[in-house]
Amino acid sequence: MIPFLLRRVxxxxxxxxxxxLLIFFIIQLAPGDFLTPAKLNPNISPEQIANLERNFGLxxxxxxxxxxxxxxxxxxxxxxxxxxxxxxxLDVMKPRIxxxxxxxxxxxxxxxxxxxxxxxxxxxRQNSLADKSVNVVLYFLLGFPSFFLALIVxxxxxxxxxxxxxxxxxxxxxxxxxGFNDLSQFRQVLDILSHLLIPALVLxxxxxxxxxxxxxxxxxxxxxxxYIRTARAKGVSxxxxxxxxxxxxxxLPIVAGIGSLLPAAISGAGLLEVVFGYPGITPMILEALGAxxxxxxxxxxxxxxxxxxxxxxxxxxxxxxxDPRIKVG
Amino acid sequence: MKKILTLALAxxxxxxxxxxxxxxxxxxxxxxxxxxxxxxxxxxxLAQFSDFKSFNPFTSSEADSIPIRxxxxxxxxxxxxxxxxxxxxxxxxxxxxxxxxxxxxxKIRQGMKFSDGKDIxxxxxxxxxxxxxxxxxxxxxxxxxxxxxxxxxxxKIDNYTIxxxxxxxxxxxxxxxxxxxxxxxxxxxxxxxxxxxxxxxLWTLATPASQIVSPGTWTLESYRAGxxxxxxxxTYWGDWNKxxxxxxxxxxxxxxxxxxxxxxxxxxxxxAGQVDTVxxxxxxxxxxxxxxxDNGSLKAFLKANASPQATSQWITFNWxxxxxAAKQKLFRDxxxxxxxxxxxxxxxxxxxxxxxxGTPTYYSVYPIFRQQIDAGVAAGAPQYKYNLAEASRLLAQxxxxxxxxxxxxxxxAGKVLEFNLSTNAGNTVREQLGRIFAxxxxxxxxxxxxTPIDFNALVSQLTAKGENRPFDAILLGLSGGxxxxxxxxxxxxxxxxxxxxNNPTSGKCLTSQEQxxxxxxxxxxxxxxxxxxxxxxAQLMKTEGELQPVIYLVGxxxxxxxxxxxxxxxxxxxxxxxxxxxxxxxxFIK
Numbered sequence: 001m002i003p004f005l006l007r008r009v010x011x012x013x014x015x016x017x018x019x020x021l022l023i024f025f026i027i028q029l030a031p032g033d034f035l036t037p038a039k040l041n042p043n044i045s046p047e048q049i050a051n052l053e054r055n056f057g058l059x060x061x062x063x064x065x066x067x068x069x070x071x072x073x074x075x076x077x078x079x080x081x082x083x084x085x086x087x088x089x090l091d092v093m094k095p096r097i098x099x100x101x102x103x104x105x106x107x108x109x110x111x112x113x114x115x116x117x118x119x120x121x122x123x124x125r126q127n128s129l130a131d132k133s134v135n136v137v138l139y140f141l142l143g144f145p146s147f148f149l150a151l152i153v154x155x156x157x158x159x160x161x162x163x164x165x166x167x168x169x170x171x172x173x174x175x176x177x178x179g180f181n182d183l184s185q186f187r188q189v190l191d192i193l194s195h196l197l198i199p200a201l202v203l204x205x206x207x208x209x210x211x212x213x214x215x216x217x218x219x220x221x222x223x224x225x226x227y228i229r230t231a232r233a234k235g236v237s238x239x240x241x242x243x244x245x246x247x248x249x250x251x252l253p254i255v256a257g258i259g260s261l262l263p264a265a266i267s268g269a270g271l272l273e274v275v276f277g278y279p280g281i282t283p284m285i286l287e288a289l290g291a292x293x294x295x296x297x298x299x300x301x302x303x304x305x306x307x308x309x310x311x312x313x314x315x316x317x318x319x320x321x322x323d324p325r326i327k328v329g
Numbered sequence: 330m331k332k333i334l335t336l337a338l339a340x341x342x343x344x345x346x347x348x349x350x351x352x353x354x355x356x357x358x359x360x361x362x363x364x365x366x367x368x369x370x371x372x373x374x375l376a377q378f379s380d381f382k383s384f385n386p387f388t389s390s391e392a393d394s395i396p397i398r399x400x401x402x403x404x405x406x407x408x409x410x411x412x413x414x415x416x417x418x419x420x421x422x423x424x425x426x427x428x429x430x431x432x433x434x435x436k437i438r439q440g441m442k443f444s445d446g447k448d449i450x451x452x453x454x455x456x457x458x459x460x461x462x463x464x465x466x467x468x469x470x471x472x473x474x475x476x477x478x479x480x481x482x483x484x485k486i487d488n489y490t491i492x493x494x495x496x497x498x499x500x501x502x503x504x505x506x507x508x509x510x511x512x513x514x515x516x517x518x519x520x521x522x523x524x525x526x527x528x529x530x531l532w533t534l535a536t537p538a539s540q541i542v543s544p545g546t547w548t549l550e551s552y553r554a555g556x557x558x559x560x561x562x563x564t565y566w567g568d569w570n571k572x573x574x575x576x577x578x579x580x581x582x583x584x585x586x587x588x589x590x591x592x593x594x595x596x597x598x599x600x601a602g603q604v605d606t607v608x609x610x611x612x613x614x615x616x617x618x619x620x621x622x623d624n625g626s627l628k629a630f631l632k633a634n635a636s637p638q639a640t641s642q643w644i645t646f647n648w649x650x651x652x653x654a655a656k657q658k659l660f661r662d663x664x665x666x667x668x669x670x671x672x673x674x675x676x677x678x679x680x681x682x683x684x685x686x687g688t689p690t691y692y693s694v695y696p697i698f699r700q701q702i703d704a705g706v707a708a709g710a711p712q713y714k715y716n717l718a719e720a721s722r723l724l725a726q727x728x729x730x731x732x733x734x735x736x737x738x739x740x741x742a743g744k745v746l747e748f749n750l751s752t753n754a755g756n757t758v759r760e761q762l763g764r765i766f767a768x769x770x771x772x773x774x775x776x777x778x779x780t781p782i783d784f785n786a787l788v789s790q791l792t793a794k795g796e797n798r799p800f801d802a803i804l805l806g807l808s809g810g811x812x813x814x815x816x817x818x819x820x821x822x823x824x825x826x827x828x829x830x831n832n833p834t835s836g837k838c839l840t841s842q843e844q845x846x847x848x849x850x851x852x853x854x855x856x857x858x859x860x861x862x863x864x865x866x867a868q869l870m871k872t873e874g875e876l877q878p879v880i881y882l883v884g885x886x887x888x889x890x891x892x893x894x895x896x897x898x899x900x901x902x903x904x905x906x907x908x909x910x911x912x913x914x915x916x917f918i919k
Contacts, residue, residue, distance in 0.1 A: 030783075030785065031783055031785045031786040031789065032783075032784075032785020032786065032788060032789055033785070036784070036785040036788045036789065037784070037785075037788065038390075039788050039789075039792045039826065040788055040791070040792075040805070040807065040827070041809060042807055042809055042810065042817035042818070042819040042820055042827055043472060043473065043809055043819070044469065044472055044819075045472045045475075045478075045819065045826070046826045047478075048464075048471050048472050051464040051467060051471075052467050055465065055467045056467075084382050085382045085383060085533075085534065086382070086383050086385065086388040086389075086529065086533070087383070087533040087534060087535070091533070091534070091535055092534070092554075095554040095555075096554060096555060099554075099555070099556075151593065154593075154594065154597050155597075157601075158597060158600060158601055161601060161626070162624070162626040169601075172597075173587075173589070173594055173597070173598050173603065174556050174557060174587060175553070175556050176553065176556065176557065178372065178374065178557075178585055179372075180557075181550070181551050181559070273590075274590040274591045274594075275591050275593075275594055276594065277556075277587070277588065277589045277590060277591065277594050277595075277598070278556075279553065279554055279555030279556035279588070280555070283380070283555060283588075283590035284380065284555060286590065287379060287380060287590070292785070
C-alpha cells in the first residue's frame with residue numbers, strides 16, 4: 001500500500017506542474033485583464049489604471065507572474081490575492097467550498113438513496129409496468145438540464161404558494177432565512193437543512209437518472225451469471241441472492257466513480273447554485289471568470305486538480321477493498 | 330408688544346439656529362407618505378446581483394459595496410431631489426467661498442458620532458482624503474480628488490473647521506467635497522504606522538462585523554459570503570438626523586441585502602414576497618409583476634417608465650485610420666456621420682430591442698438630465714432623426730450614388746461603401762441595436778459588417794491610442810456622471826482616454842469643433858452659476874450635435890416596483906433613475 005501511495009505522489013508532481021502551467025497561461029491568453037472594464041469608466045483616469053496595474057502586478061511579464069505565483073503557493077501555501085476581493089484567494093474560497101460541501105453531501109445521500117433502490121428494483125422486476133414507467137421518467141430526466149428543472153421547481157413553489165394563499169411557503173433561494181442570527185443553534189441547523197432540501201433533491205433526482213440505469217444494467221448482467229444461479233440452486237434466500245451476491249458485484253463501477261466525488265464536492269452543484277441563489281462555489285467562480293480574477297480562478301482550479309488526483313487514488317484503494325481480484329502495491 | 334415679539338422671534342431663531350447647528354432635518358416633502366404614526370423597527374429586505382467583495386472603503390471598487398451602503402447618510406453636502414441643489418448636510422452651514430471660488434471653508438456639525446461612539450471630526454475627513462489619494466492604496470476614488478490632473482488639497486483649521494483648496498474653479502466642487510469620512514482612529518492610526526499596506530489589510534471579509542465602524546445610517550451586523558449581508562442602524566446617527574417632527578431617524582432597525590446570481594431567481598423572490606424591491610429589467614419583468622399584483626398574490630407598487638436610465642448607447646467611428654486612407658476620409662467627413670445618424674431607426678430600436686420601454690437619444694447628455702437637454706434643444710442643438718432619403722442624399726454628396734449588383738453603394742472608382750461594426754458579445758440589447766442599424770443601412774446601400782466580439786478585446790480597441798487604431802466603428806455604452814455638469818471629463822476633452830473617435834498619440838484635436846468642445850467643457854465645469862453653466866452646456870451640445878462624432882442611439886427606461894409593506898417613498902413624480910424611489914432613512918414598515 002505504501003509504495004503504491006508513494007508512486008502516486010511522485011506521479012502527481014509532473015501532472016500538477018503541467019496542469020498549473022496550462023491553467024495559468026490559458027487564463028493569460030484571454031484578451032484584456034481584470035482592469036479592462038475600468039478603462040471604460042469615465043471616472044477613472046489612465047494614470048490610475050497604470051497605478052492599479054502596478055499594484056496588482058499586472059504590468060509584469062506573464063512568465064514572471066507564473067513563477068511568483070508558483071513560489072508563493074509552494075512555500076507559503078499562498079494562492080495569490082483575489083483582485084475582486086482584495087484578499088487572499090484561499091480566504092475567499094474557503095467559506096464557499098464549505099457551503100458547497102454541505103449541499104453536495106446531502107445531494108450524494110439522496111443520489112444513492114434514490115438510484116440504488118430504483119436500479120435494483122428495475123432489475124429484479126424487469127419489464128414490469130413500474131420498471132417501464134421509471135424508465136420513461138429517467139429517459140426524460142437524462143436529457144433535461146438540471147438548472148431548467150430548478151427553474152420549473154421554483155415556478156411550482158410560487159404557484160403552490162399562490163394557490164394555497166401563502167399557507168404552503170417552501171423556502172427556496174439562499175442558505176438561511178432572514179433573522180438567522182437570532183435563532184438558536186438547533187433552529188439554525190434546521191433552517192439550513194430546510195434550505196438545502198429542495199436544491200439537493202432537484203440535483204439528486206436529475207443526476208440519479210444516469211446511475212439508476214447503470215445499476216439496473218449491471219444488476220441484470222450479474223443476475224444472469226452462473227454463480228448467482230448456483231447460489232439460488234443451493235437455496236440462498238432471494239434477499240441474500242440480490243443484495244449480498246448480485247449487488248455487491250454490481251457496484252464495482254460505482255466504487256470506481258467515488259473518486260470523482262471529491263473534486264465534485266468542492267466544485268459544487270453547478271448552475272443549480274446560481275438558480276437557487278445558493279452561496280456555493282459556482283456563482284463565485286462564474287463571477288471570477290467574468291472579471292478575469294486571475295489568482296482566484298487559477299487557485300481554485302489547482303485545488304480541484306489536487307483533489308482529482310487524491311480522489312483517483314482513493315478510488316483505486318476502495319476498489320481493491322471491494323474487489324479481491326484487484327491489488328494495490 | 331413689539332419688543333416681546335422681537336424677543337420671541339429672536340429666541341425662536343436662536344433655538345432654530347442652535348438646532349440646525351447640531352441636527353439635519355429631513356424635509357417632509359422628500360416623502361409621499363410621512364411616518365406620522367411613528368412606526369419603528371422592522372427590516373428593509375433588498376436584493377443585489379453581485380456578491381459583496383470587501384468591507385474596506387479604500388480598496389472596494391464595486392458600485393453597491395458594503396462601505397457605500399454603510400456610508401449613505403454621510404458627506405458634507407447632499408443633493409435635494411426636488412431641485413438638484415446641494416444643501417449642507419454634515420456641514421453645519423454653507424461653505425465660505427473665497428480666492429476666486431477656489432477656496433471653501435466648511436464648518437462641520439458638532440456632536441456627530443461614528444457607530445462606535447467616537448466623535449466625527451475634521452481629522453477623519455483629512456485622513457480619508459490622504460488615504461484615497463495615495464496611489465499605493467489603489468482607491469477607486471483617487472481621481473475624484475484631482476481636477477485636470479492637479480490635486481485638491483484639504484487643510485485642518487480646527488477640530489470642526491476644514492479648508493478645501495481647488496486648483497481651479499469647479500461646478501462639481503460641492504459634490505467632490507461630499508465624500509464619506511472614515512474613522513481616523515482606525516484607518517489613520519494604521520496608515521501612520523504601516524502605510525498603504527496596513528490600510529489594505531484592514532476590514533477584510535474575515536474581519537468580525539462588530540469591528541466595522543460607520544459614519545452613516547447603517548453599520549454592519551453580519552455578513553454571509555455570497556448569500557446575505559445584514560446592516561443594523563447606527564444609533565448615534567439619529568442624534569443629528571431627525572424627521573420633520575423631530576423624531577430620530579432611521580425608522581428601520583435593519584436592512585438586509587440578499588445576493589442572487591440569477592436575475593430570474595431574484596424576481597421570483599420578489600414575487601414570493603421574500604425581498605421588498607428589485608430592479609425591473611424589461612417588459613417581461615414588468616408583466617410578471619403586474620400579473621402577480623392583479624391576481625392578488627403580491628401587494629406591490631409598480632410604476633413603469635419612471636424615467637430614462639442614466640446611461641447611453643452609441644456608435645463611434647474611428648478617425649485614426651492611417652492604414653486605410655479611404656475609410657479615414659469617410660469617417661472624418663461630417664456628412665457621412667450625419668447620414669449614419671439618419672440611418673439609426675431609434676423608434677424601431679426602442680420597440681424591438683427595449684420592448685417599447687426606452688427613450689431615443691441624440692446627445693451625450695443622458696436624457697434623464699432633463700434640464701440640460703432642454704437647454705440644449707432650446708439653443709438649437711440638432712437632431713439628425715431617422716430619414717433614409719436624407720441619408721442617401723448625404724452619401725451621394727460623398728460620391729456614393731450608384732448601387733452595384735448586390736445593392737450596395739459604390740463610388741466612381743467602384744469602391745463599395747462598407748465598414749465593420751462591433752459590440753460586446755453577450756449583450757443582447759446591443760446585439761439587437763447593431764442588427765437593426767445594419768438592416769437599415771442596407772436599405773440605403775451601406776454594407777455594415779456587424780460582429781459581436783469579446784468585451785475585453787473591444788475595450789482595448791476603443792481605448793487604443795495612435796494614428797492607426799484597430800477598429801472601424803464600435804457600438805457601446807457609458808454610465809456614471811452627475812446632473813451638475815453632465816459631460817464626461819474623460820470623454821469630451823481631446824486627448825482624454827474615452828475621446829473615442831479621435832485619439833492620436835499626441836492627443837491633439839483634429840477639428841475646430843473639437844477644440845471648441847474641449848474649451849466649453851472646462852469653461853462649463855468652472856462656472857458656478859447653474860443657469861450660465863447650463864447655457865454653456867447647451868453650446869457644447871450644439872457643437873457636438875453638429876459634429877456628430879458619436880451617434881447616440883437609445884437608452885432604456887427605469888421602472889419602480891416595491892412591496893407595499895414599505896412606506897416613506899418619494900412622491901411618484903420625484904422617482905427617477907438618479908435618485909431612485911426613496912431614502913432609506915425615511916422608509917418605514919407599515
